[in-house]
Amino acid sequence: MNLTQEDWFEKLQADDNAVILDVRTEDEWNDGIIPNAINIDIYKGQGFIYQVEELDKSKNYYVYCKAGGRSAQACSIMNQMGFETTYNLMGGFSQWDGPVDMPKI
Numbered sequence: 001m002n003l004t005q006e007d008w009f010e011k012l013q014a015d016d017n018a019v020i021l022d023v024r025t026e027d028e029w030n031d032g033i034i035p036n037a038i039n040i041d042i043y044k045g046q047g048f049i050y051q052v053e054e055l056d057k058s059k060n061y062y063v064y065c066k067a068g069g070r071s072a073q074a075c076s077i078m079n080q081m082g083f084e085t086t087y088n089l090m091g092g093f094s095q096w097d098g099p100v101d102m103p104k105i
Helices: 005-013 046-053 069-080
Strands: 018-022 060-064 085-089
Touching (some): 005 085
């Protein structure tokens, strides 16, 4: 499900079962992240699938990338893998004006 930035963040804040998933590359990740995000790079292909398979399917996933395209693709893949609840951040991190953390190295 594609959500605007406002709806995505509002839903996220009210969700006790939320996981934030950043599907950008490591270089993009190092530019800043939405707080508490986990990173699984969708460009890793089968590696992405393997890592996503380790995730808890009962959680609600709030997925983002830089502009919204890769995260929409990730949501589609995750839904095919049996994840029931995925939310794509339309516009991605490049349009994000919510809180930002620098990842811990």
